[in-house]
Amino acid sequence: MSETTVAPKTPTLPEEWREPLIWLAILCTLIALFVPLAFLAGDDGVAKPLRTPAGLCVILIAGAVASVRFKGWFGDILLFLSAHVTAGILLFMLPAYTGAAGWGFWLLLAGSWLLAWQVVTRLSDRRLNGYKQTLLDLAIPILFGLWLLLLWEMIVVGAGVPYVLLPPPSQIGARIAESLPLLWADFQQTFLLGVLPGYIIGCGAGFIVAVLVDKVPFLQRGLLPVGNMASALPIIGVAPIMVMWFGFGPSSKIAVVVIMIFFPMLVNTVAGFAAAGNMEKDLMRTYAASYGQTLSKLRLPNAMPFIFNALKINSTLALIGAIVAEFFGSPTVGMGFRISTEFGRLNTDLVWATIAVAALAGSTFYGLIALVERRITFWHPSARG
Amino acid sequence: MTTDAMASPVSKSRKGLMSRALSGTVLPVIVVVLGIIAIWYVAAISMNSTFQRSLDARAEATPSTVEFVVSTLNQERPVLPSPHQVAENLWDTVFNKKITSKRSLVYHAGVTLAPTLLGFLMGTGLGILLATIIVHVLSMEKSLMPWIITSQTIPILAIAPMVILVLDAVGIRGLLPKALISMYLSFFPVTVGMVKGLRSPDKMHLDLLRTYNSSTWQTFWKLRWPSSLPYLFTSMKVAIAISLIGAIVGELPTGAVAGLGARLLSGSYYGQTVLIWSALLMAAFCAAMLVALVGLAENWMRRRMGEKAEAGS
Incomplete structure (x- = not known):
């Protein structure tokens, strides 16, 4: 056997064909040329098909072909520009085609979306150094999010979905800008008066009980299973009871939040205290460290990843608890109140505006805690990446 | 932790029933659950007492302490129902009603x-x-x-x-x-x-x-x-x-x-x-x-x- 063994050749595609998204986009664009862009009512009231402008198709196809021709940043920029110029023009023309968009419109939208997706794919494969990679990692999800909004706008307006069912993002944005004082008052009532105090009290109580329980192993063994079960319970069901007990004001919301987040905090902190290894504990004992010293120097830092896990889970739970509690009774201000009453009055854009504020508040809250976590548990494997 | 480590050389059979129960999780869980029920009763008595007192005042009754406590635990629409009231209602609606009935x-x-x-x-x-x-x-x-x-x-x-x-x-x-x-x-x-x-x-x-x-x-x-x-x-x-x-x-x-x-x-x-x-x-x-x-x-x-x-x- 003098032959050298050759690895079995897997059939490889030629270079240009490895990016099927681009070719799919070109196919979409070519079909779009021959189908109407939209159906516009003429003077006689009869809907007339409108030809798809060839210029738009040319921009898309030129960008796609050029990006295959030029690799590297130049090709990516061309791809990016052609996808987004087309999408931008479509967005600009959109108001004229409300509820009248035809296949040409959808195909062009699909084409530019496919190209944008290809840009994301290419960007994901890039390796940069230092802060540039951080920026890129930030830009990719932002681009994805913007496209979600764009598709939402185009589909809702283009297909003529009734605004009562689902308003387009542009209308929600306008509504936010227009009713800022109202939204701010709701935010104050729900977040600053309900969520934050409840969060602090609930997490504090969970932590303190965990420290106390930690001294009594018997209680710890008993509380852990019970606490674990309680974390799985639909505790949100106590909301009507709390509203009955504490009235419509913020105190009932605080109570719901405290009850909801107490057990996750307790369970995680207890588990965190148990996370310190026996070796380290023995080491502290050989140093003749007191209980307090062991707690503050070894076990508390070790428990931090667990505690932050609970803090992060609780940030979302607290917001949910306060809003749902408002469904059962609240003064005439607050996010939960706004959502339920404005929906009853079919002001869906205001409902969505409130949801957007809630989402922003929730994400910011979560993000802040995650940032603090990074600073404090920088030594943990999960933070080092 | 330490009790486990020390007890491990001793064979299981020589360990007393009590110490085995203490090292397991069953007994602690039972104790915790009993503790929660006890707290619940105390809370029920204290939260319902205001309403009960006004009821008694209206009826011009002067119940003894025991009677008072019993009646706080058995109100019709209590602020906090006592555990046995809830258990009774659960039993009634789970077992005493037909499954197809809307009250079940x-x-x-x-x-x-x-x-x-x-x-x-x-x-x-x-x-x-x-x-x-x-x-x-x-x-x-x-x-x-x-x-x-x-x-x-x-x-x-x-x-x-x-x-x-x-x-x-x-x-x-x-x-x-x-x-x-x-x-x-x-x-x-x-x-x-x-x-x-x-x-x-x-x-x-x-x-x-x-x-x-x-x-x-x-x-x-x-x-x-x-x-x-x-x-x-x-x-x-x-x-x-x-x-x-x-x-x-x-x-x-x-x-x-x-x-x-x-x-x-x-x-x-x-x-x-x-x-x-x-x-x-x-x-x-x-x-x-x-x-x-x-x-x-x-x-x-x-x-x-x-x-x-x-x-x-």
């Missing part, structure tokens, strides 16, 4: 459990699918993963009632809308857990499969999938619990027709506190059962895969 709690639990399970299955399926895509497609991971995490910081549960009403307007009603809420809530833990799980195989094992020239598909079924199963079951336990919560909240806007959520709502409308608490306990029981079921499935799976079944937990 079993019927309402069934109404809630159906969308819970459907949503859980859909959510788990979606979670596994998303995780598989994320693990295999880099651009998906980079663009989708941050949004999946953000999606959970949105208090979706808070808008669940609205989602239900919108779907109702479109003509989707019955089981599906509630199941969709459950799905939205339950896909997240599964996705996050499965991304971790599908990435959990050793680099060595992955390299080994590469030397075998195995396809992505083979690597998935023979290595990634089996090693992700423990992660799958852990996240499924979380997922099934929140999918129950989703179904309950999803029932709130249907105008208290049927289901545990509707029971909560009608109880709060009519001030029937006993009703609320028994619905809550029923929900707690359902949650515990569902999580236990997933745990059973996990143990079965572990045994089938040749692992020793985990004791407890």
